[in-house]
Amino acid sequence: MSIATESAGETRTMNMIQAINSALDVAMGRDDATVVLGEDVGFFGGVFKATEGLQKKYGKTRVFDTPISENGIIGVAVGMATYGLRPIPEIQFADYIYPGLDQLVSEAARLRYRSAGEFTAPITVRTPFGGGIFGGQTHSQSPEALFAHVSGLKTVIPSNPYDAKGLLIAAIEDNDPVIFFEPKRIYNGPFDGHYDRPVSPWSRFAESAVPDGYYTVPLGKAKLVREGDDVTILAYGTMVHVARGVIDETGIDAELIDLRTLVPLDVETIVASVRKTGRCVVVHEATRTGGFGAELSALVQEHCFHSLEAPVERVTGWDTPYPHSLEWAYFPGPVRLTEALKRVMQD
Amino acid sequence: MSIATESAGETRTMNMIQAINSALDVAMGRDDATVVLGEDVGFFGGVFKATEGLQKKYGKTRVFDTPISENGIIGVAVGMATYGLRPIPEIQFADYIYPGLDQLVSEAARLRYRSAGEFTAPITVRTPFGGGIFGGQTHSQSPEALFAHVSGLKTVIPSNPYDAKGLLIAAIEDNDPVIFFEPKRIYNGPFDGHYDRPVSPWSRFAESAVPDGYYTVPLGKAKLVREGDDVTILAYGTMVHVARGVIDETGIDAELIDLRTLVPLDVETIVASVRKTGRCVVVHEATRTGGFGAELSALVQEHCFHSLEAPVERVTGWDTPYPHSLEWAYFPGPVRLTEALKRVMQD
Amino acid sequence: MTGRNLPPLSLHIPEPDFRPGDEVDYSDFEMPVAGAVARPATETAPAAIRDMSYVMIRVLDDEGRAQGMWDPRLAPETLLKMLRSMALTRAFDDRLYRAQRQGKTSFYMKCTGEEATSVAAAHALAYDDMCFPSYRQQGLLIARDWPIVDMINQIYSNRADRLKGRQLPIMYSAREANFFSISGNLTTQYPQAVGWAMASASRGDTRIAAAWCGEGSTAEGDFHSAMTFAAVYRAPVILNVINNQWAISSFSGFAGAEATTFAARAIGYGIAGLRVDGNDALAVYAATQWAADRARNNHGPTLIEHFTYRAEGHSTSDDPTKYRSADEGVKWPLGDPIARLKKHVIGLGIWDEERHAAMDKELAEMVRAAQKEAEKNGILADGLKQSFDSMFEDVFEVMPDHLRDQQKQMLEERRAAGI
Amino acid sequence: MTGRNLPPLSLHIPEPDFRPGDEVDYSDFEMPVAGAVARPATETAPAAIRDMSYVMIRVLDDEGRAQGMWDPRLAPETLLKMLRSMALTRAFDDRLYRAQRQGKTSFYMKCTGEEATSVAAAHALAYDDMCFPSYRQQGLLIARDWPIVDMINQIYSNRADRLKGRQLPIMYSAREANFFSISGNLTTQYPQAVGWAMASASRGDTRIAAAWCGEGSTAEGDFHSAMTFAAVYRAPVILNVINNQWAISSFSGFAGAEATTFAARAIGYGIAGLRVDGNDALAVYAATQWAADRARNNHGPTLIEHFTYRAEGHSTSDDPTKYRSADEGVKWPLGDPIARLKKHVIGLGIWDEERHAAMDKELAEMVRAAQKEAEKNGILADGLKQSFDSMFEDVFEVMPDHLRDQQKQMLEERRAAGI
Numbered sequence A, B: 001m002s003i004a005t006e007s008a009g010e011t012r013t014m015n016m017i018q019a020i021n022s023a024l025d026v027a028m029g030r031d032d033a034t035v036v037l038g039e040d041v042g043f044f045g046g047v048f049k050a051t052e053g054l055q056k057k058y059g060k061t062r063v064f065d066t067p068i069s070e071n072g073i074i075g076v077a078v079g080m081a082t083y084g085l086r087p088i089p090e091i092q093f094a095d096y097i098y099p100g101l102d103q104l105v106s107e108a109a110r111l112r113y114r115s116a117g118e119f120t121a122p123i124t125v126r127t128p129f130g131g132g133i134f135g136g137q138t139h140s141q142s143p144e145a146l147f148a149h150v151s152g153l154k155t156v157i158p159s160n161p162y163d164a165k166g167l168l169i170a171a172i173e174d175n176d177p178v179i180f181f182e183p184k185r186i187y188n189g190p191f192d193g194h195y196d197r198p199v200s201p202w203s204r205f206a207e208s209a210v211p212d213g214y215y216t217v218p219l220g221k222a223k224l225v226r227e228g229d230d231v232t233i234l235a236y237g238t239m240v241h242v243a244r245g246v247i248d249e250t251g252i253d254a255e256l257i258d259l260r261t262l263v264p265l266d267v268e269t270i271v272a273s274v275r276k277t278g279r280c281v282v283v284h285e286a287t288r289t290g291g292f293g294a295e296l297s298a299l300v301q302e303h304c305f306h307s308l309e310a311p312v313e314r315v316t317g318w319d320t321p322y323p324h325s326l327e328w329a330y331f332p333g334p335v336r337l338t339e340a341l342k343r344v345m346q347d
Numbered sequence C, D: 001m002t003g004r005n006l007p008p009l010s011l012h013i014p015e016p017d018f019r020p021g022d023e024v025d026y027s028d029f030e031m032p033v034a035g036a037v038a039r040p041a042t043e044t045a046p047a048a049i050r051d052m053s054y055v056m057i058r059v060l061d062d063e064g065r066a067q068g069m070w071d072p073r074l075a076p077e078t079l080l081k082m083l084r085s086m087a088l089t090r091a092f093d094d095r096l097y098r099a100q101r102q103g104k105t106s107f108y109m110k111c112t113g114e115e116a117t118s119v120a121a122a123h124a125l126a127y128d129d130m131c132f133p134s135y136r137q138q139g140l141l142i143a144r145d146w147p148i149v150d151m152i153n154q155i156y157s158n159r160a161d162r163l164k165g166r167q168l169p170i171m172y173s174a175r176e177a178n179f180f181s182i183s184g185n186l187t188t189q190y191p192q193a194v195g196w197a198m199a200s201a202s203r204g205d206t207r208i209a210a211a212w213c214g215e216g217s218t219a220e221g222d223f224h225s226a227m228t229f230a231a232v233y234r235a236p237v238i239l240n241v242i243n244n245q246w247a248i249s250s251f252s253g254f255a256g257a258e259a260t261t262f263a264a265r266a267i268g269y270g271i272a273g274l275r276v277d278g279n280d281a282l283a284v285y286a287a288t289q290w291a292a293d294r295a296r297n298n299h300g301p302t303l304i305e306h307f308t309y310r311a312e313g314h315s316t317s318d319d320p321t322k323y324r325s326a327d328e329g330v331k332w333p334l335g336d337p338i339a340r341l342k343k344h345v346i347g348l349g350i351w352d353e354e355r356h357a358a359m360d361k362e363l364a365e366m367v368r369a370a371q372k373e374a375e376k377n378g379i380l381a382d383g384l385k386q387s388f389d390s391m392f393e394d395v396f397e398v399m400p401d402h403l404r405d406q407q408k409q410m411l412e413e414r415r416a417a418g419i
């Protein structure tokens, strides 16, 4: 974590929504080129309330609702960015980003390269992703792997309020297009995967202590959540908390790494850890085949082959659409992770 | 290869375009529910001539041009399929599929599941992909990894005329949506990556002997192109030929597997080979990070961990957009593959 | 830029007339006169009837009398059946909304105030015409007498849910009722309906297709694809836009309503466009019938804008008091579709208040009974009701090895956990 | 479906009037009279000028005289500058097309017959207005006096190519000329232009944006996004559709031209729409000027359909004789834009055949010289002219580790291979 020299202000207790809202507020206050746009983000403040109060504070030409057109939202954001603004479009659910994919993949991500730097698209696309809220097939997806495969795009996924704010400000200030996935299941509190137990609010956790003012968490740096000797767990978003829960319950001495940014990836931190532990489990909610876990597994065995004492295991969602009522059978929860850890540890 | 009992007719010499054209012809002749649609596929017969003669033979309501809207092409194809037709849409270049991605990913691929089998979308999306023709950024991409990550979609990539025809007929007959990537670089002849040498036409190769009539090559079965003892090369599309060329040149005793179908994947054949050779190199043109090579690498180390004598290597395009003039520096050609094989063999 | 004596540009951001707390005043609203719009012959070229996109077809006047050329002159049993289906739709919505509020399931969406736009349309279509609905057309299923217990099973994701608990509540699929599987992704059904209609036409069939989307959803690229393909191939399809003024918290101005009507979108493509009072069941019926006749006689597609009002919140996840004046719905100048049709049939002498009250009671009871019946098969809140095996089915027609392996892993996992 | 006495449906598939070998006969073409269309005030509401989408603005009559209210009454130097830019564009196309045929580069695209649609538009815009072109608007750069040697360097992907050989030939980018980087993906520039215009408006700037796409490209979802957003926010943008009748091998009917005009798309959104003779430089200038005035005074966007003809193949990869009659272009009723403007200026007495012939010669020589100059920096066919290092630059602002590693690997690889 790098706290800018400038005072980050007083520290308050925030959940992730509040932290994201605060990040937007800080970024908008500092740079009047920032613009927030998306479905229902204006007067209403967004269906998850992430943009609440911003229209009132910064005016309708800087925070506004859009037509229901993800293609249009990202397309005009790219155009605004080429003018010199710094748009922060919201896609209401990551499941709805596909109609706008071409503008992100073929345009925003490629613009700097194809124009040799003449034009750039410093946009930050915020979008809630992931399951665990009984949202059914189209409010639960984790499509991060599609974006991580696209050169020219940065992919960021915070797992707690402090990081969410610091990473979001860093993303907005970054001169490249960033997709910022917000794990909606943990907006209000970290979720350890025990869906049958009450969720603790963020206020009970240290990461909810968030400075009021400006600070950044740099893109491309993973976070060592917990040191351990026996196995490395690579996770991001909600799964960081599931992993933490399993470590607490099982007493396995795992080293837990929160990747925070998938592209660019902090390979150094990953490799150092796996070389130490000799074992690795990769965790994500997305479907397994071609998920980002495959990339992590490939990288780990490329860099740590001679240290590995067991195959890298992937703990993921199944290769099915996200089912509504069988959500907890789909979700890679504590049982699936524990079983995988056991397998890896006994090898 | 499974040749159906029904006579496959006489065998002729075909290049890949002719084989694909023949597959369409055979499929349309056998089932009047098949329909070909896409940009320029009608009177003109497609910009690569894959649909030549079909409109004349089967009429304008079964083979027709469309508006330039990949979203519309796939969207109406899904609708036609739910009526009971078997549409075969063409996307002119894989680089242009993104505007139609939502209809493929959220609709075609999910329809059977979400309706518990009430509605299905047996469409076969044909699209030329891959580089090597100085097509620049938007006529060269290999986006197969994006599709392989989507549950409910089959991903097929032929590497020669015989397979192209047999796989395409199998894809059209398949009751699930299939994306069929055609490696355009080898439409007219296999390409070993030596761009500075003349390309041999297909007629010089055994795989250009293609039966005139009906036969299928089953989806989900890889092909053992060459047996070998020292290392396994996993490839598909154009890269099969680059690998074959390198094997011939270097004399490395590699086992070469042409995957033919990425989803469902023939894991059995892969695992048997790597268990035997103890080494594995994965090859594709697509950008590395999050490419399908990551999945292959992950699977191999999951299944063959204790047989592996060296890390699985990935030989891929770089993580940049596809550059026009630096095409051959981007392309994973013989040098890159040879170097990787050397590394893997010496480990 | 600098040095030029030019006015500064300014960005226009639409703003609705009323926000929470505002006194709602519809006195600016120019009430279109019932019966005033002429009904063109169904073979009329779109170019000759562009003005239809700027007027509003209304049949029922303030007194509930049917007026003008668009009066579909329906038989009493049809009128009463429509009334009943609309009332059942409302009773169903009320009860299932409450079921969600009681925690019995995860989600629900009402169509209150918009019942005519699906129920009357369903009656004007043939049963075997194919419907491609959005999520607010439960009235289609109800009008087609689809068993409401089946709908409730789906809402509960219970053992009897034919969709095996895979879909969010209300995302029905009913092939037998020629009702397409609902998607969570807006407007995707639009080009699909056009494709279905193109297929029907290419086969020399007689069945046509109809699709529905909200006014907010017209901004999606799928809308444009559908309109373009429908125009190019003259597809036998009816494309309905339910303009209920709101898209979650965004008013219709964010879909372009400040500049023109949604029916006018049709003009851009050379398609026939109609604009109807969506709270007037007879107008909806008549417009649908006109468009269906047209399509069935190879005169091509029609876009119909149904002008109505979303009387309730967007869904159970929404709180409309946060962004609009509660007064809007109450004062909606075009009234309530059920009340208006009821007035009409009472005026015709084929119905009365007593029968209506009895029907409401009967329907409420019927929904209650269906709910009870459905609850025998479980409710979502009581935990997983689906067989776990089924999770891996229907991804493909034949389950491939990797899914079989994952299925096995899941079952072992559950065993390990003692579940 | 069965048992109903209904006609079978049939699917309409558009078919162009003429195919290879057909005798071309344009006698059905109703020639719009030059000067006949009235010019509305630039602040007129779109609803009041819907008819503009169905007529055609023409200024130059058959004798080359300027007629009617749309005559922009340009100064002689402007007229001659436009003529020169159009002629240069054509000379450039001819030579670079040949260069591709000679194997000097991989690809080329001409705009022959369509020069007015970009050159005259560029003259009617301010230099600092931002252009979002498609691939057939080289005339914009030439009208803005962008060095043609720079364009040729790009076409050759040579050492001096500012785009470092990364883009397909003709996919220029010229920020200094307010010319946006061309994308290979059709119509993506449309919403981008709207976004740029929205940004300019939100900043109180005075600069407007203009975008171009082909008639075939209007079918993409991006077109709809652009129109919707432009209408909703009243963006100061000019959206040009170059209707050159063909999209590779598909005639305009596959984009919807059988049903209506492309200018009429504007009506659907409540946007102002104009339709101009795209081979009449004065009409193009006048329409662009009208739209620019409108945008600059906060009256919102304009869609302009330029009715023209693609006189050559789609690109060097195309063979138009395979799908259309060669006669079409020859007999094109609206003539050639250069010949028509030439006739006009000769008629005005400010130009003559001799000067024109001399100019053509001079321009051909100029292009030849530029080509020679560019070839000093290499041509594509001679092998790689770019530094290999540069391949990994500009993916991101700062090169991340994984790209640095790959760059290293590539250099090692090349060393290993002795390259």
Ligand SMILES: Cc1ncc(C[n+]2csc(CCOP(=O)(O)OP(=O)(O)O)c2C)c(N)n1
Pocket (backbone or CB within 6 Å): A039, A068, A092, A096, A099, C136, C184, C185, C186, C213, C214, C215, C216, C217, C218, C242, C244, C246, C247, C248, C310, C314
């Ligand atoms: C592609 C896509 N984008 C966004 C959403 C989120 N969303 C669901 S409903 C809705 C509003 C739709 O409004 P409208 O089309 O007017 O229909 P109504 O709800 O009024 O019936 C939005 C934005 C979605 N489901 N799909």
Ligand SMILES: Cc1ncc(C[n+]2csc(CCOP(=O)(O)OP(=O)(O)O)c2C)c(N)n1
Pocket (backbone or CB within 6 Å): B039, B068, B092, B096, B099, D136, D184, D185, D186, D213, D214, D215, D216, D217, D218, D242, D244, D246, D247, D248, D310, D314
């Ligand atoms: C998204 C996308 N789809 C398809 C193509 C392939 N393509 C390139 S040009 C073209 C025809 C475009 O026709 P039109 O818009 O009329 O422009 P014109 O070439 O006539 O100037 C097509 C289909 C593409 N470049 N991008």
Ligand SMILES: [Mg+2]
Pocket (backbone or CB within 6 Å): C214, C215, C216, C242, C243, C244, C245, C246, C247, C248, C310
């Ligand atoms: Mg609505």
Ligand SMILES: [Mg+2]
Pocket (backbone or CB within 6 Å): D214, D215, D216, D242, D243, D244, D245, D246, D247, D248, D310
């Ligand atoms: Mg064209």
